[in-house]
Amino acid sequence: MPELRRLRLDHAPALLAFERENRAYFAASVPDRGDDYFTHFDTRHAALLAEQAAGTCHFHVLVSTDPTTRGEILGRFNLVDVADGSAELGYRVAEKATGRGLATTTIRHLCTLAAEEYGLTTLRAATTLDNPASRAVLTRTGFTPTGEELTLGGRAGLGYVRPLKVGPKQGSKA
Structure with a gap:
C-alpha cells in the first residue's frame, strides 16, 4: 500500500515527474498549472x-512502496490556507493510479491526521462540476456540498465542507 508522507525537499524530482507525466490528464478535469509552474518548479x-x-x-505526497516503483509519487494531498481550525483540501492522483480507491483511502487518512496532528476542526474543498470522480470521492469521505457555486479556472464548480471529529492528540497540539 502506498504511504502518505509529508512533503520534503528531496521529493522535488519525483514530484516534478508526477506533475509532468500527468499534466494533460489533470488539465482535463482541473485548471492547468501553466508553463510557469514547470519553469520555476524548484x-x-x-x-x-x-x-x-x-x-x-500541510503538503503531502502519496508515495509508492512497491519494489518496482518505490519512491514514485502517485498523488498529492494538500491542506492549504490553515487558519482558525480550518483548511482547504486539494488533491491530485496520477492517471495510472486512479480507480483503485487511493484517493478515498488517503483522504480519509488525511482527515484523521488533520484533526489529530494538526488540530483542525473543519476542511473545505472545491471541485468543478464536470469532475464527477472528484465529487464522488468528496462525498464518500464525508464532505457535503455547501451550495456555494464557484468558478475554478473558468469552469463552474461547487464548494464542499467536512467537520472533523476531535482526536485524542488534538488537545495537546494547541
Whole structure:
C-alpha cells in the first residue's frame, strides 16, 4: 500500500515527474498549472516548504512502496490556507493510479491526521462540476456540498465542507 508522507525537499524530482507525466490528464478535469509552474518548479517547491514550516499549509505526497516503483509519487494531498481550525483540501492522483480507491483511502487518512496532528476542526474543498470522480470521492469521505457555486479556472464548480471529529492528540497540539 502506498504511504502518505509529508512533503520534503528531496521529493522535488519525483514530484516534478508526477506533475509532468500527468499534466494533460489533470488539465482535463482541473485548471492547468501553466508553463510557469514547470519553469520555476524548484523555486515554487521551496516556497511550499516555507509555507509548511510556517504552519499555514500541510503538503503531502502519496508515495509508492512497491519494489518496482518505490519512491514514485502517485498523488498529492494538500491542506492549504490553515487558519482558525480550518483548511482547504486539494488533491491530485496520477492517471495510472486512479480507480483503485487511493484517493478515498488517503483522504480519509488525511482527515484523521488533520484533526489529530494538526488540530483542525473543519476542511473545505472545491471541485468543478464536470469532475464527477472528484465529487464522488468528496462525498464518500464525508464532505457535503455547501451550495456555494464557484468558478475554478473558468469552469463552474461547487464548494464542499467536512467537520472533523476531535482526536485524542488534538488537545495537546494547541
